[in-house]
Amino acid sequence: MPSWVEEPEDSDGVPLVWRRCLARLEEELTSRQFNTYIRPLQVRQEGNKLVVLAPNDHVKKQVRDEHLPLVWDIFDLEEHDDVRELELTIGSRDRSVGAPLRVERTRKASTDPLEPNIDRSHVFANYVEGKSNELAKAAAQQVAMNVGKSYNPLALYGGVGLGKTHLMHAVGNEVLAKTPDANVVYLHSQAFVNDMVKGIGTGTIRETMQYYSSVDVLLIDDIQFFAKKIRSQEEFFHVFNAVVEQEHQMVLTCDKYPTEIDGLEERLKSRFVGGLTAEVEPPELETRVAILKKKGEAEGIEVPDDVAFH
Known part of the structure; x- marks a missing residue:
């Protein structure tokens, strides 16, 4: 030995x-x-x-x-x-090198509020549902109603432009509608990497990771960009464990089923599929038309049926 x-x-x-x-x-x-x-x-x-x-x-x-x-x-x-x-x-012990984070719950003082970076226009009410995305939408609604209890994490996967990010923001908006003081954070995976690099450079990496570990709902877009970034994966692994351990909510999106992402550590792949994975598929014709009409309505433009189906 x-x-x-x-x-x-x-x-x-x-x-x-x-x-x-x-x-x-x-x-x-x-x-x-x-x-x-x-x-x-x-x-x-x-x-x-x-x-x-x-x-x-x-x-x-x-x-x-x-x-x-x-x-x-x-x-x-x-x-x-x-x-x-x-x-x-x-559970976990106090963090040392290579050990998961144990985070004391912290909030900014009420005199210094942090505005959630959620797109307020992306809500469940204006998300067009069809057979291609009904499971993903139902799962997202369930998560928003039962933060940290139903599916944790919720991983939404599928091609570009299919509405994964809309659903992610809708979860955040629904949570904030029910609990206005909830700490809901949305960010692209690359932004997480940038924050980590900045934290290393300024000597504040621990504080940065503790902040992300303490939020109520963490929404991470495009996790495939963590691929081959070993240090970022290591830090995110600890953040993930801390968020889930506290029964706070993690919602992720990626362009393919998480275990199929090359360059991602096996332990992260396992975590990402540990809750519920829901595919957002390309919409069928009727759903595409409904989406087009909904977008036209948002812009104040009426889209005739013959144009929409063309």
């Missing part, structure tokens, strides 16, 4: 018994299984009890159903008599 396995406790306070277990799990599991479900776990020892902290419910269920029996087998094989109980729960 590597020398680090035998050290009594590393700088992160990881118990020796768990580091030995990790070494065996890494040998027994595929790299995808280990990196997606085992590596994100954090552990602390309380007497004869080992408390295993999963970043969210998806990981917790997977570990409980698929990997916990193997963990107990390793304990028995290694004769770890000092562990008689194992508690698997959702």
Whole structure:
């Protein structure tokens, strides 16, 4: 075994018994299984009890159903008599290098309000529904009514110009209509990368990531642009875990099914499909006509049927 396995406790306070277990799990599991479900776990020892902290419910269920029996087998094989109980729960320890964020809920003072950057024109009422997008719209409405409870994350995927961003803003507007002081943030994935780079340059990266981790609803557009940006993926992984762990809401969009995005870490792919993924497909003729008429109506222009169907 590597020398680090035998050290009594590393700088992160990881118990020796768990580091030995990790070494065996890494040998027994595929790299995808280990990196997606085992590596994100954090552990602390309380007497004869080992408390295993999963970043969210998806990981917790997977570990409980698929990997916990193997963990107990390793304990028995290694004769770890000092562990008689194992508690698997959702949570995290205070963040250090490579560990998920634990964020204290913070808000700006009421004298310095932060205006939500949501497009107020994109609401559910003016979103044209058809067979191509009815599931996505229904899921978005459900998320807006039950923030952090129904589907978390909600991932909307499909081609350019099909209305994914409209639905994302509609979620934000619906949440703000019900809870005006909710902290709802929309941004393109590239803006997240830019903020991270700026934070590194100014020495404020921790504060930047803590801010994103504390919002009530985080709307991230075009997550495919995280591909091959390793540091950005690492930071977003921690932000994602913190938001979901607090039962705040994450809504994502991308141009293809998340697991098909090349250059994205497996653990992020797993997180992105851990809630509900809904495809927004190209609309059929009738829906295209309805969209055209709706846009004309918004501009004060009447579009005749013969023109719309042409």
